Amino acid sequence: MENAPHSIPRRSMLxxxxxxxxxxRKALASGADVVCIDLEDAVAVSHKDDARNLTLPLFAEPxxxxxxxxxxxxxxxxxxxxxxxxxxxSLADVPEAVMMTKVRSAAEVKLLDxxxxxxxxxxxxYVTLETNQGLEDVFDIAGASPRMACLLFGEVDLSAxxxxxxxxxxxxYARSRMAHAAAAFELDAMDVPHINLEDMDGLRVAAEHAAELGFTGKACIHPTQVSVVHEYFTPSAEEVALAEQAVAAFKESGSSGLAVLNGLMLQKPVLRSSQRILALARQGGLLLEDEVRA
Known part of the structure; x- marks a missing residue:
């Protein structure tokens, strides 16, 4: 199963x-691609109802x-x-996405669906991968619903x-397996937040490592981390130029699903990758909305 490409890059989640x-409300103006309001780990059991009552009206706001x-x-x-x-x-104005926690099987995703x-x-x-069983069944989980959008690596609980x-x-191995499953189903893959706010060098190392493994973004716990994360998940000028050429080549080829660029045969996975690079470039201000499209 393949999910359709989305127009919202997910490089950072605050x-x-x-x-x-x-x-x-402040987080929405932080420049993060995604803002996640946490009713789980960030809220003590005695305050769960209060957090829910305070949070849900936010989705009716502009x-x-x-x-x-x-x-x-x-x-x-x-x-x-x-x-x-x-x-x-029961909401009239619902959130764009819901993040599931402690997921162990595809059945849980189907139940929520x-x-x-x-x-x-x-x-x-969104599904947080933070259990041994979830890691074992991550491919089934990733393909459990056409509403699946993103997998998040839950390092603390999973390592335990x-x-x-x-x-x-x-x-x-765990990170690579999750990135593999996300790629197989055209989902985004988000890495765990770097919890040491004073350690920007450590954040850079972690973000670079995640990007090399095929993750599409990294979660954050403070707005100061967002711009650093974007450095590693925003394409370079050279990558953008090549993606523009690839998309243009597919346009010229018609509907065959194949294209030729600089003597190389390109297939549809290259088109999907190029479209994503251009979406990221637009998000990062490297490309205007009306520039090259598929």
Whole structure:
């Protein structure tokens, strides 16, 4: 199954706690591609209902930034997770996407698909990969619904489940497997936030590593991290120029699904990759909206 290319690049995702709607409003102006309001890890059990009541009205407010707004809900095997879903289903103005947590199987994604219908049928799905079983079944999870949009690497919980250290080497297989599954189903792949706000060099190393593995972006916990992350997930001028040439070549070739550029035969995966590069370039201000399109 392949999902259609989307027009919103997901290079950065800024997390904000559900108890702070003021921070959510500020986050929308941070320049992040995605803002995720967290009802799960960032909220103590005793305040779950308060966070939900404070957060849900935000989706009825204007969103002039155009960034994607995601609601991170509690696990579906908890009472608060079911309350989150029930509340979302009753909204007149729903979030663009919902992030699922502690997912272990494709059945959970399919269940959420069934529960969020009507006005909520437009909601896309993000899934946090943070369990051993989820890692084992990540390909089934990635293909569980046409509403799947993004996988997020949950380093802390996953490393505990795998009984390994939280190092790039120890988690190389897990990261690569998730990136492979995301690519197989044309999903975005978001890396875990770098939690040391003083360590910008460490953030750069982590972002570069994720980009090399095929991740499309990295989550953030502070607005100062957004511009650094964008450096590693925004294409270079040379990549943009080559993508423009590839898209133009496919235009000229008609509907054959093949094109020739500089003597090389190009197939449709190259077109999809080029379209994504140009979308990222437009998002980063490297390309105007009315420039080369497929």
């Amino acid at each position: 997390f904000v706690p559900g108890l702070r709607p003021d921070r959510a 969103n002039p930034s155009g960034c994607e707004r995601v609601l991170r809900i509690n696990s579906l095997d908890t009472t608060h997770g079911l309350r989150d879903v029930e509340a979302i289903a 069934e529960l969020l219908q009507g006005r909520a049928a437009s909601i896309k799905f 489940d795998l009984r390994c250290k939280r190092t790039s080497q120890a988690l190389l």
